[in-house]
Amino acid sequence: MSLMAPEFRERTDxxxxxxxxxxxxxxxxxxxxxxxxxRVRFESRLAIVVxxxxxxxxxxxxxxxxxxxAAFYALVIMRAIVVGCCLALAMAIGRWGNYSxxxxxxxxxxxxxxxxxxxxxxxxPDTLSTQMLAVIVAxxxxxxxxxxxxxxxxxxSLYLSVGFLVAVVLATEVSAVVILRITLLLIMANVVGFxxxxxxEYLQRKQFALLHEERGxxxxxxxxxxxxxxxxxxxRRLAEQxxxxxxxxxxxxxxxxxxxxxxxxxxxxxxxxxxxxxxHFKVINDTWGHSQGDQVLIEIAEACQQSLRxxxxxxxxxxxxxxxxxxxxxxxxxxxxxxxxxQAIAGLASRSDMSMLALSVTIGIAEMRPGDSDLDALLKxxxxxxxxxxxxxxxxxxxx
Numbered sequence: 001m002s003l004m005a006p007e008f009r010e011r012t013d014x015x016x017x018x019x020x021x022x023x024x025x026x027x028x029x030x031x032x033x034x035x036x037x038x039r040v041r042f043e044s045r046l047a048i049v050v051x052x053x054x055x056x057x058x059x060x061x062x063x064x065x066x067x068x069x070a071a072f073y074a075l076v077i078m079r080a081i082v083v084g085c086c087l088a089l090a091m092a093i094g095r096w097g098n099y100s101x102x103x104x105x106x107x108x109x110x111x112x113x114x115x116x117x118x119x120x121x122x123x124x125p126d127t128l129s130t131q132m133l134a135v136i137v138a139x140x141x142x143x144x145x146x147x148x149x150x151x152x153x154x155x156x157s158l159y160l161s162v163g164f165l166v167a168v169v170l171a172t173e174v175s176a177v178v179i180l181r182i183t184l185l186l187i188m189a190n191v192v193g194f195x196x197x198x199x200x201e202y203l204q205r206k207q208f209a210l211l212h213e214e215r216g217x218x219x220x221x222x223x224x225x226x227x228x229x230x231x232x233x234x235x236r237r238l239a240e241q242x243x244x245x246x247x248x249x250x251x252x253x254x255x256x257x258x259x260x261x262x263x264x265x266x267x268x269x270x271x272x273x274x275x276x277x278x279x280h281f282k283v284i285n286d287t288w289g290h291s292q293g294d295q296v297l298i299e300i301a302e303a304c305q306q307s308l309r310x311x312x313x314x315x316x317x318x319x320x321x322x323x324x325x326x327x328x329x330x331x332x333x334x335x336x337x338x339x340x341x342x343q344a345i346a347g348l349a350s351r352s353d354m355s356m357l358a359l360s361v362t363i364g365i366a367e368m369r370p371g372d373s374d375l376d377a378l379l380k381x382x383x384x385x386x387x388x389x390x391x392x393x394x395x396x397x398x399x400x
Contacts, residue, residue: 015209021150021201032208033099040106040147045094047146048109052086055079055116058134062124071123078123082116085109099149106148110156113138117160121167128172132182135164136189143193150197157193161186242316244294245301253315254375257325260313261375264327264368271327271368272334273378275386276304276341278320279360279394288357296359303344308337323379331367331399338363338397360395362386367400 015023023029062075089109096102117138120131142148142157165183168174240252248256257273264271278284278300285293297320304314304322313325326334345361364386366378381400389398 016202016205019198021198021205023205030100032205035208036204037098037100040099041094041097043147044097044106045090047141048086048090048093051109051113051141051146052083052090055086055113056083061130065124065127075120075123078116078119082112085112103149103152107152107156110142110146110148110153111159114142114156114160114163118163118167121164122171125172128168128174131164132185135160136185139186139189140193143197144200150194150201153197154190154194157190161190245298245316247301247305247322248313248315250315250317253313253317253323253325256313257315257323258375260325260327261368261372261378265372269328270330271325271378272329272331273326273366273368273382274322274324274334274338274341275317275364275379275382276322276324277362277386277390279362279390281320284357296357299348300345300359300361303348304341307340307344323382331365334365334367335397335399338365342395342397362389362394363397364389365397365399 015025015028017024023032056079059076059079062072062079066072066075086109089105089112093105093109097105099106117131117135120134121128124131139157139160142153142160146153165179165186168182169179240248242249247253260271263269278296281293281296284296297316301314301316301322304324308314308324309326311327313327315323317323326337329337341363342361345359348359349357364382364384366381366385368378372378385398385400389396392398
C-alpha cells in the first residue's frame with residue numbers, strides 16, 4: 001500500500017509521460033538526470049564491462065560449434081572488436097557519461113552489442129536455438145541491467161530484434177512457423193522489458209519528485225523556523241530592553257542584578273551599585289522639547305556604556321534615572337567609576353548638537369553589606385544617597 005497521499009500521486013502521474021517515464025518539464029528532467037549522473041556513470045560502466053566480458057567468453061562456444069574454420073576466426077575478430085569498443089566506451093562513460101548532454105555515448109554500447117549478436121547468425125547458422133536464447137537474455141539485459149533511458153533501450157532492442165529476425169530469414173533455412181514463433185518470442189521479450197523499465201523509470205522519478213518536494217518543504221520549514229526565532233529574539237529584546245536607549249529595562253536589570261547579588265553573597269565578593277539621575281531634565285524637556293530630551297537620554301546611555309566594563313550591568317529605571325551594578329567592585333573603586341561617568345556625561349556638552357546644554361548627573365553609590373538580605377536593601381541605600389546629592393545641589397557623587 002502506497003504511503004503517499006492520493007493528491008501527490010496524481011500530481012506525479014501528471015508530471016511524467018506515461019510512454020517514456022520521463023518528466024514532462026524539460027528543466028525538471030535535466031535536474032533529475034544531473035542528480036543521477038554519478039550513479040549512472042558507475043553502474044553503466046560496470047554493466048557494459050560485464051556484458052562485454054560475457055560476450056567475449058562465448059568464443060569458447062564458437063570453437064566448440066565451428067572448430068578451427070574461417071567462420072571461427074571471423075567470430076573471434078568480430079567478438080574482439082565488439083569487446084574492445086565496449087571497453088573503450090565504458091571508460092568514456094565513466095569519465096564523460098551524461099544523459100543530459102551525451103546520450104549517444106550511452107546508446108553506442110547497446111547498438112554495438114546488438115550488431116555483434118546479429119552477426120553471429122550467418123557465422124553460426126546451425127545454432128539458432130542457442131542464439132535465440134542469447135537474444136532474449138540480451139534484450140532483457142538491455143532493458144533491466146544496463147542503465148539507460150527507455151527511449152534509447154527500446155531503439156536498441158528493436159534494432160536487435162529486427163536485425164536478428166532478418167538474419168535468421170536470410171542465413172538459415174527455417175520454416176515460416178519457426179519464424180513466427182521467433183517473432184512472437186521477440187515481441188514478448190520487448191513488451192515485458194519495455195513495461196518493466198517503464199515502471200522503474202516512473203518509480204525513480206516519482207521518488208525523486210517526492211524527495212524534491214520534501215526538501216522544498218524542509219527549506220520552507222527552516223525559513224519559517226528562522227523567522228520564528230527572529231520574532232522570538234525581537235520579542236525578547238522588546239521585553240528586556242528599554243525602547244529608547246537600548247539599555248536593560250527595569251525588570252531585566254533587576255533579574256540580572258539579583259543574580260549578581262546572590263553570587264556575591266555566596267562567593268563573598270564585593271558588589272557596588274549606582275543610582276544615576278540627570279540633573280534638571282525637566283528644564284531640558286520644557287526648553288528644548290521632548291525630542292531633544294530623548295536624544296540627551298540616548299547620548300548619556302551611550303556614554304555610560306562606553307565608560308563601564310563588559311561585566312557591569314546598566315539599566316534605565318524610568319524617566320531620567322539609570323542604575324548600574326558593578327560586580328567585584330569596592331566602594332572606593334566605585335567612586336572612581338562614578339567620577340569617570342560624570343566626566344564623560346559633562347563632556348557631551350562639547351559636541352555641536354549638545355552645545356546649548358549644560359549636562360550633569362547626580363550619582364548615589366552603595367556597597368553590599370554582610371547584613372543585606374536582598375537586592376532591595378542595596379537599591380534603597382543607593383537611592384537614598386542619590387536624593388541626598390540632589391538636595392545638596394546636584395552634580396555630585398554621594399556615598400551611602
